[in-house]
Amino acid sequence: MSADSGPFDIAFIGHLCVDEVIPFRGEPRVAPGSAVLCGALAAARAGRRVAVITRMAPRDQFLLEPLRRNGVAVRVIPASETTYVVTVHPSPDVDDRTIRHTANAGFFRLDDLPPLSAGRVHLAGISDREFDPAFVAGVRERGHRVSADMQSFVRHLDPSSGGVEFRDVPGKEEIVRRLEMVKLDAVEARVLTGTADPERAARIIAGWGCPEVVVTRADGVLALAEGKTYYEKFTNRSVAGRTGRGDTTFAAYLARRIDHGAPEALKFAAALGSIKMETPGPFAGTLDDVLARMR
Numbered sequence: 001m002s003a004d005s006g007p008f009d010i011a012f013i014g015h016l017c018v019d020e021v022i023p024f025r026g027e028p029r030v031a032p033g034s035a036v037l038c039g040a041l042a043a044a045r046a047g048r049r050v051a052v053i054t055r056m057a058p059r060d061q062f063l064l065e066p067l068r069r070n071g072v073a074v075r076v077i078p079a080s081e082t083t084y085v086v087t088v089h090p091s092p093d094v095d096d097r098t099i100r101h102t103a104n105a106g107f108f109r110l111d112d113l114p115p116l117s118a119g120r121v122h123l124a125g126i127s128d129r130e131f132d133p134a135f136v137a138g139v140r141e142r143g144h145r146v147s148a149d150m151q152s153f154v155r156h157l158d159p160s161s162g163g164v165e166f167r168d169v170p171g172k173e174e175i176v177r178r179l180e181m182v183k184l185d186a187v188e189a190r191v192l193t194g195t196a197d198p199e200r201a202a203r204i205i206a207g208w209g210c211p212e213v214v215v216t217r218a219d220g221v222l223a224l225a226e227g228k229t230y231y232e233k234f235t236n237r238s239v240a241g242r243t244g245r246g247d248t249t250f251a252a253y254l255a256r257r258i259d260h261g262a263p264e265a266l267k268f269a270a271a272l273g274s275i276k277m278e279t280p281g282p283f284a285g286t287l288d289d290v291l292a293r294m295r
Contacts, residue, residue, distance in 0.1 A: 005073060006117030009048040009258055012040045012251075013113075013131075013139075014124035014152070015105050016054045016063055017083035021243050021280075024089045029280060032063040033085065035124035035149055038244035039251030041282040042272060044070045046255040046290070051075070051118060055105040055130075056082040066282065077112045079105035085126065087243060094242040095187065095218050099164040101157055104129050110138040120145045120180075122254060124247065125152025127164060133171055140178045147181035147254065149247065154188045166191050177209030181257075183250040186217035198222045199229050212262070214253055214269075216246040221270050223253065225262035232270035235293065236277040248283050249273035252290075267294050 012035075019033025036052055044050045044067075051073040056063070060082040064074050084103040090096060108130055121144040123131055131152055140146050153169045168191055169175070176182055182205055184192070189201035202213040202224040213224045220233040253269035260268070271293035276283040 006051065007049070008051045008073065008116075008118040009120070010040075010043050010251075010254060011051040011053065011116050011118035011121045012036045012043075012124045013053045013108065013121065014149075015083040015126055015130055016052070016056055017085050017126065018060075018063070019243065020084070020086045022086070022088045024092055031281060032066060033244065034083070035126055035151070035244075035247035037067065038247040038276075038282045039122065039124050039254075040067055040072050041070055041284075042248045042251040042276070043255040044072050045283055045286065046252055046268075046272065047287055048255045048258070051116070053077065053108075053113060053116075055079045055108060055112075057105070075114055077108070081105060083126070094239045095185075099155065101127065101162040101164065104157065104159070104162075107132060108135055110135055113139070116142075116144065118144065119258065120147060120254060122146075122251070123148040123152055124251075125149060127151075127155045127157040128153050128169075129157045129159070133175055136175055136178055145180050146178065147183065148175070148179050149250065150182060150184045150188050150192065151246075154184075154191050168192060173208040176205060179210045181212040181214065181254070182210045183214045183216075183246065185246045186215060189215050199224070202229065214250055214266075216249050216273075221249050221253075221266060221273065223262050223266045228262075230263050230266050232266045234270055234274045234277065236274040238278050241277045241280045243280070244282060245273055245277055248276045252283075 014036040017034040055077045081103040193201040193204040198215040252272035256265040256268040
């Protein structure tokens with residue numbers, strides 16, 4: 001199955017990367033990663049038909065095996081190198097981290113995208129070197145229902161040093177108004193809106209023209225939908241798998257939201273994200289595991 005076929009429930013677009021995670025007082029781990037990998041696997045294991053469009057060096061396509069093994073259709077846009085990300089946690093606070101890219105696969109171009117038959121398209125970048133505003137506009141103008149992870153714009157990558165800084169985004173309102181859903185974590189929400197209150201941040205962002213906003217933080221996840229806010233706590237027993245928390249949680253929300261209301265989708269997302277955080281790597285549980293955690 002290829003990403004040119006379909007129809008799919010969700011198509012994820014973004015870099016697949018090699019993730020090197022250096023935990024506080026722990027052993028470093030190197031494995032395939034990215035918002036695309038974590039998100040697509042969560043949605044697929046939640047029972048959805050999923051496609052991935054990614055940029056990477058063709059020699060590294062072995063990194064795609066977890067996706068293909070779980071029935072995800074993949075389209076690779078060739079690049080000279082595959083993105084490599086080093087994340088360091090310098091303290092016990094799992095949200096305290098520094099991020100550096102030692103390689104980057106570069107920007108997506110609209111002309112590179114195959115025709116897509118997908119109910120939703122999610123832009124799941126890991127830095128601002130993947131999607132420019134024209135690309136977002138172009139995907140939307142093709143008639144797709146588009147959501148985006150705002151880390152794709154807030155994480156400013158210095159091409160010379162590889163360092164990543166979280167900074168405000170020029171033209172953020174223009175980007176957001178083209179989206180049907182927005183995903184952020186608490187840090188990104190504060191950078192974009194100037195407030196540390198997730199509910200207030202969500203309402204500010206909704207005021208820019210996006211009707212549905214999801215904000216993750218260390219203890220849980222908030223959703224603003226149809227003018228109402230909902231909140232669910234995470235129930236994880238450890239944070240061994242913290243990397244990919246937000247990507248996984250939002251993908252679960254997106255997958256469940258297809259045929260459920262926002263409150264039910266949020267409970268599902270919090271449960272699936274909680275299970276994921278207890279083990280390093282992408283979500284490897286089942287739909288039954290998630291439903292049991294929700295009870």
